[in-house]
Amino acid sequence: MQNIKSNKNHSAFTKKNLFITAGIILGFFVVMLLAEGSLLNRQYKSLIVPIGIYIILAVSLNLTTGFLGELSLGHAGFMAIGAYTGALITLNLNMPEVAEFIIALIVGGSIAAIFGVLIGVPVLRLKGDYLAIVTLAFNEIIRSIINFLGITGGAMGLSKIPRYTNYVWVYAMVVLTIIIIYNLVNSRHGRAISAIRDNYVAAESIGLKVSKYKVMAFVIAAFFAGIAGVLYGHNLSVLKPADFDYNKSIEILVIVVLGGMGSIRGSIIAAAILTFLPEVLRAADDFRMLLYAVVLIAMMLFNSSGIRTRLEESGKLPKLPKLTRNKAK
Amino acid sequence: MSLLEVKNLGISFGGLRAVDDVNLNIEKGQLYGLIGPNGAGKTTIFNLLTGVYRPTTGTIKLDGVDIVGKSPSEICQTGIARTFQNIRLFKKMTVLDNVKAALHNQVKYSLITSFFRTSSYYQLEKQMNEKAMEILKVFDLDGQASYLASNLPYGKQRKLEIARGLATNPKLLLLDEPAAGMNPNETAELMETIRLVRDKYNITILLIEHDMKLVTGICEKILVLNFGTELATGVPEEVLNNPEVITAYLGE
Ligand SMILES: Nc1ncnc2c1ncn2[C@@H]1O[C@H](COP(=O)(O)OP(=O)(O)O)[C@@H](O)[C@H]1O
Ligand SMILES: [Mg+2]
Numbered sequence: 001m002q003n004i005k006s007n008k009n010h011s012a013f014t015k016k017n018l019f020i021t022a023g024i025i026l027g028f029f030v031v032m033l034l035a036e037g038s039l040l041n042r043q044y045k046s047l048i049v050p051i052g053i054y055i056i057l058a059v060s061l062n063l064t065t066g067f068l069g070e071l072s073l074g075h076a077g078f079m080a081i082g083a084y085t086g087a088l089i090t091l092n093l094n095m096p097e098v099a100e101f102i103i104a105l106i107v108g109g110s111i112a113a114i115f116g117v118l119i120g121v122p123v124l125r126l127k128g129d130y131l132a133i134v135t136l137a138f139n140e141i142i143r144s145i146i147n148f149l150g151i152t153g154g155a156m157g158l159s160k161i162p163r164y165t166n167y168v169w170v171y172a173m174v175v176l177t178i179i180i181i182y183n184l185v186n187s188r189h190g191r192a193i194s195a196i197r198d199n200y201v202a203a204e205s206i207g208l209k210v211s212k213y214k215v216m217a218f219v220i221a222a223f224f225a226g227i228a229g230v231l232y233g234h235n236l237s238v239l240k241p242a243d244f245d246y247n248k249s250i251e252i253l254v255i256v257v258l259g260g261m262g263s264i265r266g267s268i269i270a271a272a273i274l275t276f277l278p279e280v281l282r283a284a285d286d287f288r289m290l291l292y293a294v295v296l297i298a299m300m301l302f303n304s305s306g307i308r309t310r311l312e313e314s315g316k317l318p319k320l321p322k323l324t325r326n327k328a329k
Numbered sequence: 330m331s332l333l334e335v336k337n338l339g340i341s342f343g344g345l346r347a348v349d350d351v352n353l354n355i356e357k358g359q360l361y362g363l364i365g366p367n368g369a370g371k372t373t374i375f376n377l378l379t380g381v382y383r384p385t386t387g388t389i390k391l392d393g394v395d396i397v398g399k400s401p402s403e404i405c406q407t408g409i410a411r412t413f414q415n416i417r418l419f420k421k422m423t424v425l426d427n428v429k430a431a432l433h434n435q436v437k438y439s440l441i442t443s444f445f446r447t448s449s450y451y452q453l454e455k456q457m458n459e460k461a462m463e464i465l466k467v468f469d470l471d472g473q474a475s476y477l478a479s480n481l482p483y484g485k486q487r488k489l490e491i492a493r494g495l496a497t498n499p500k501l502l503l504l505d506e507p508a509a510g511m512n513p514n515e516t517a518e519l520m521e522t523i524r525l526v527r528d529k530y531n532i533t534i535l536l537i538e539h540d541m542k543l544v545t546g547i548c549e550k551i552l553v554l555n556f557g558t559e560l561a562t563g564v565p566e567e568v569l570n571n572p573e574v575i576t577a578y579l580g581e
Contacts, residue, residue: 191429201417
């Protein structure tokens with residue numbers, strides 16, 4: 001479709017795309033090897049799907065928190081909406097597995113996104129840190145509603161959800177999430193979002209529609225949280241409202257903060273480590289929330305952009321080229 | 330018809346009449362100065378012109394279009410860009426991205442193009458890069474394009490703000506104390522750049538400045554403001570010899 005001239009002009013980009021495609025395929029084979037081979041025992045293999053789900057949650061929350069600069073404490077609420085919507089779809093539809101699951105993913109993400117609009121439009125117009133409070137309340141309200149409704153199974157939750165989630169689906173969704181969010185933050189829309197974060201008065205003065213881009217970032221994040229929820233429900237086969245309390249939202253936020261605000265790669269690495277570690281250090285489980293609280297407070301105090309960045313800046317680690325925009329000196 | 334026509338402009342903050350009955354006519358291509366002691370209401374006039382505040386009285390017309398009541402982002406799109414007295418850059422973004430953000434409404438592609446990087450993404454980003462670099466070059470900032478804005482020295486941050494405003498393709502550019510904090514050499518250089526920008530981009534400039542050398546050096550007409558009201562308007566030599574103006578400044 002592209003004409004030859006423009007192809008020539010952008011050969012550098014085409015080459016880069018080739019590398020990325022090769023990387024994605026290679027990554028898939030590595031995940032396949034881990035999931036199917038004999039390198040990992042059963043316990044570790046069972047972590048592959050949760051790690052992927054947390055990567056989607058963390059990268060999407062990073063869009064709201066790191067790139068838009070708004071604190072959201074309700075990401076698990078959007079995840080819950082996606083999880084229950086998706087489960088109700090596959091429990092009630094009678095279609096081939098792949099078709100059913102694709103519908104569940106799309107509708108689960110979209111319903112979460114619609115809730116994102118309903119919350120984002122009124123709240124993001126306000127100046128100040130209202131979003132944190134409102135999203136926290138939203139999370140608890142959603143959980144209470146799910147707890148109360150008949151169709152969601154009340155406190156007992158839903159069970160016998162088909163176990164459609166496997167490493168292939170998760171890998172595909174992780175790649176989709178990362179590509180879309182990475183591409184977004186490096187586009188004209190992403191620049192608008194980051195500009196609003198850095199200085200909304202200046203952003204308005206250069207003709208950016210502040211409310212529009214705030215809502216856009218928030219809704220896209222909600223969409224992917226919904227997708228993560230669908231994967232989550234179809235991995236465990238059971239869903240309970242208690243899975244989505246605000247502790248879950250805090251957990252995702254800790255991953256983002258530890259990985260670095262505005263660092264997509266940081267979110268990916270932190271999601272993997274923070275899902276893996278508690279599983280390995282079972283004994284530490286009781287201390288997890290305490291640990292998270294301490295970590296969050298420490299990071300806020302140091303106003304950090306992530307451990308990696310801190311260590312790099314202090315010269316204790318060699319600098320890596322960054323995946324995200326905050327690369328320059 | 331003037332490019333900017335301001336009539337009976339006024340705003341009150343509580344009991345304070347910060348701007349009172351100000352009239353201002355700026356012709357296309359003019360380099361106009363707005364001066365006055367601290368607290369006279371100069372920055373407030375900029376905030377009124379750019380929609381940050383809504384005037385309690387008066388009308389503002391740009392190219393004959395009434396802009397009172399429009400949002401700052403709409404006003405930018407009708408053709409007014411500005412800089413801020415207290416620098417407001419996108420600090421965690423690169424110098425290049427600061428300017429590219431300001432090209433937002435000129436080089437456009439859809440959200441889907443952003444998500445999936447279709448071929449137009451590369452074409453239009455390239456176009457944006459070229460445009461942005463061309464503007465940065467005017468301000469001698471092209472060498473620092475990949476720096477974070479917060480890592481620029483102070484004088485260059487001021488220049489980047491002007492570059493960013495210019496990138497929105499304005500008819501009228503408002504500069505709020507562009508030379509503040511600069512040494513005489515930097516100020517002289519800035520004067521040259523401002524004049525050059527006006528000629529090269531064919532725009533009109535209204536600037537607030539305390540540096541009288543800069544004002545008399547480049548402004549073709551000035552308005553002196555005192556306690557929110559017009560004290561005098563005219564060519565710099567005349568106005569600055571006006572006894573009332575001298576008292577206002579000495580009395581400060
Ligand atoms: N948002 C505001 N609320 C209350 N008072 C304000 C506001 N903005 C400006 N003022 C007052 O208006 C007067 C003019 O301020 P300003 O326009 O900043 O002066 P300057 O001529 O130094 O730029 C000052 O007395 C200032 O305190
Ligand atoms: Mg001022």
